[in-house]
Amino acid sequence: MATVSSRPARQLAMVFDLNKCLGCQSCSIACKTLWTDAPGMESMWWNIVNTMPGGGTPRDVFSHGGGYKNGEPVPGTFPPLREFGEAWGFDQEATFASGGKAAFRPLERDGSSPEWGPNWDEDMGGGQYPNSYFFYLQQICANCSKPACLEACPRTGLYRREEDGIILIDEERCHGYRFCAEACPYKRIYFNPGRAVAQKCIACYPRLEAGVAPACVRQCPGRVRHVDYMDNLEGHPYKLVHEWKVALPLRPDFGTEPNVFYVPPLAPPAFNEAGEFDETKPRIPDEYLREMFGPGVERALETIQVEREKSARGEPSELIDILIARDWNDLLGPFTANPAELDRPPRGG
Amino acid sequence: MTAGTLTSVTAERLGDASPQLLAPGGTQWAKVSETTVSLAPTPLDAQPSAYVQTSWAGRPYGALASVGLSAVVAGDALYLRLRWAAAEPRQAISDNDTYADACAVLFPLDGKTAELATMGDERSPVQGWHWRAGTALPFVITATGLGTVSRVPDHPVSVGAAWENGSWSVAFKRGLSEQGVPLTAGASVPLGIAVWSGANSERAGLKAHTPAWLTLTLPK
Numbered sequence: 001m002a003t004v005s006s007r008p009a010r011q012l013a014m015v016f017d018l019n020k021c022l023g024c025q026s027c028s029i030a031c032k033t034l035w036t037d038a039p040g041m042e043s044m045w046w047n048i049v050n051t052m053p054g055g056g057t058p059r060d061v062f063s064h065g066g067g068y069k070n071g072e073p074v075p076g077t078f079p080p081l082r083e084f085g086e087a088w089g090f091d092q093e094a095t096f097a098s099g100g101k102a103a104f105r106p107l108e109r110d111g112s113s114p115e116w117g118p119n120w121d122e123d124m125g126g127g128q129y130p131n132s133y134f135f136y137l138q139q140i141c142a143n144c145s146k147p148a149c150l151e152a153c154p155r156t157g158l159y160r161r162e163e164d165g166i167i168l169i170d171e172e173r174c175h176g177y178r179f180c181a182e183a184c185p186y187k188r189i190y191f192n193p194g195r196a197v198a199q200k201c202i203a204c205y206p207r208l209e210a211g212v213a214p215a216c217v218r219q220c221p222g223r224v225r226h227v228d229y230m231d232n233l234e235g236h237p238y239k240l241v242h243e244w245k246v247a248l249p250l251r252p253d254f255g256t257e258p259n260v261f262y263v264p265p266l267a268p269p270a271f272n273e274a275g276e277f278d279e280t281k282p283r284i285p286d287e288y289l290r291e292m293f294g295p296g297v298e299r300a301l302e303t304i305q306v307e308r309e310k311s312a313r314g315e316p317s318e319l320i321d322i323l324i325a326r327d328w329n330d331l332l333g334p335f336t337a338n339p340a341e342l343d344r345p346p347r348g349g
Numbered sequence: 350m351t352a353g354t355l356t357s358v359t360a361e362r363l364g365d366a367s368p369q370l371l372a373p374g375g376t377q378w379a380k381v382s383e384t385t386v387s388l389a390p391t392p393l394d395a396q397p398s399a400y401v402q403t404s405w406a407g408r409p410y411g412a413l414a415s416v417g418l419s420a421v422v423a424g425d426a427l428y429l430r431l432r433w434a435a436a437e438p439r440q441a442i443s444d445n446d447t448y449a450d451a452c453a454v455l456f457p458l459d460g461k462t463a464e465l466a467t468m469g470d471e472r473s474p475v476q477g478w479h480w481r482a483g484t485a486l487p488f489v490i491t492a493t494g495l496g497t498v499s500r501v502p503d504h505p506v507s508v509g510a511a512w513e514n515g516s517w518s519v520a521f522k523r524g525l526s527e528q529g530v531p532l533t534a535g536a537s538v539p540l541g542i543a544v545w546s547g548a549n550s551e552r553a554g555l556k557a558h559t560p561a562w563l564t565l566t567l568p569k
């Protein structure tokens with residue numbers, strides 16, 4: 001039975017700073033054009049950014065089971081394509097016939113109107129005005145240390161690379177049974193119907209091997225994404241996760257020990273009825289943040305707040321320096337090679 | 350035409366010079382006897398995945414009780430036809446959460462002995478011909494234990510399938526002298542059968558199967 005008890009020799013890790021994301025989806029497009037532009041992959045978004053609180057991608061993303069509870073696998077489901085969002089067409093005929101007055105209407109393959117899609121409820125968020133709030137949540141495969149996907153497959157169709165802990169699907173071994181997609185609690189596995197194989201984020205491993213950062217990291221204009229090996233004690237992931245303890249796993253209750261970590265969103269306090277800040281009331285409910293990022297979230301937010309204030313007073317703060325990343329290359333760990341300058345560049349820019 | 354439940358089947362020789370036996374509902378098959386073979390669900394505790402065991406606990410699968418088996422040697426090829434009731438056929442994989450109907454026949458790779466319950470082992474592998482609805486070509490697979498199935502890249506097996514009146518008919522063909530499990534006139538080979546119900550999301554080890562080998566005898 002496929003279980004991975006031991007750790008790989010090295011583990012690649014990433015930190016996404018939720019306080020900096022613009023929601024621009026440059027990361028999603030970088031990934032899409034690089035890896036998922038082939039037939040059968042139309043609806044795949046190995047990287048996707050969703051407005052939270054919100055339904056996510058697929059719809060109600062964290063309610064489909066999978067992962068572990070008390071060490072036991074939790075049954076999961078693999079939502080149908082419509083709940084991820086198919087690659088829509090547009091009703092161009094209708095717009096043309098109206099002399100351009102009718103707006104483009106998106107259409108599913110069967111001609112019906114879509115009821116869900118990637119980042120469907122963009123910028124809707126939660127809370128009541130004037131205390132509304134939202135943040136963008138970036139998701140890729142988290143190359144979990146306890147990968148429910150890998151362990152669910154009855155035929156070792158997935159494997160973990162010893163050199164960096166990246167989980168990959170062996171498309172020669174995959175027979176399209178999709179237990180992995182059911183078992184991933186983050187729903188980060190897609191199905192290619194033409195080839196009848198499961199496919200997912202590959203952490204841009206061919207780029208890593210050439211010293212180039214993953215496309216979603218390199219293309220991010222918000223300097224949101226930090227990447228390095230976790231065993232580099234000077235690397236941003238180690239510092240943010242283990243030293244400063246401000247980067248947290250997403251939904252740690254899923255039990256898969258993901259290796260993508262998030263700097264939680266620090267919102268201003270809530271307004272009181274007089275329209276003034278009430279420092280005692282958080283804008284984003286504590287219990288929501290605890291559900292998303294675990295019990296460490298309050299301490300993490302406090303630390304960020306304290307360090308921000310220090311920085312605002314003109315005092316040095318290692319944490320704020322890391323998060324700002326004034327030199328872009330600092331985000332990239334050892335993967336600072338510029339693909340344009342390589343003799344044999346890997347795919348993508 | 351239908352005998353009782355048997356564990357031994359003898360292929361009939363069909364003298365027809367131009368066999369149309371890959372049309373599994375065709376008239377030539379009507380002349381061939383059909384044996385009813387009992388099937389049973391595979392044991393859940395043998396599924397090589399804790400996830401599969403947990404998520405299928407208490408959930409029925411492999412409920413198909415029997416399959417009709419017909420065997421013919423025509424020209425220099427063996428034809429095996431499976432026929433089973435499928436009220437809700439799944440003719441293709443149409444979405445993330447849909448699974449196609451499928452069937453397979455299995456042999457010891459050497460044509461003599463292998464463990465059926467484990468799908469072979471390192472010393473005695475098994476070989477199978479696997480059809481999945483919606484695909485034109487069958488897969489030929491070999492295995493040396495549960496969870497080790499791998500597909501043979503080039504193989505001489507072909508398949509024809511039809512769903513009619515609530516039943517699937519699937520016919521496999523392989524030349525007797527072609528590469529793979531030895532098929533020799535006058536000799537016998539152990540044979541196993543498996544059927545997956547797509548409507549019930551059956552795939553991998555979740556299937557109805559013959560718990561023990563049958564014996565298939567080829568005509569002289």
Ligand code: SF4
Binds near residue numbers: 144185
């Ligand atoms: S995020 Fe999902 S697909 Fe990626 S390693 Fe974890 S369980 Fe597997």
Ligand code: SF4
Binds near residue numbers: 022027138223
């Ligand atoms: S590219 Fe960066 S800023 Fe833009 S959506 Fe992705 S993570 Fe956010």
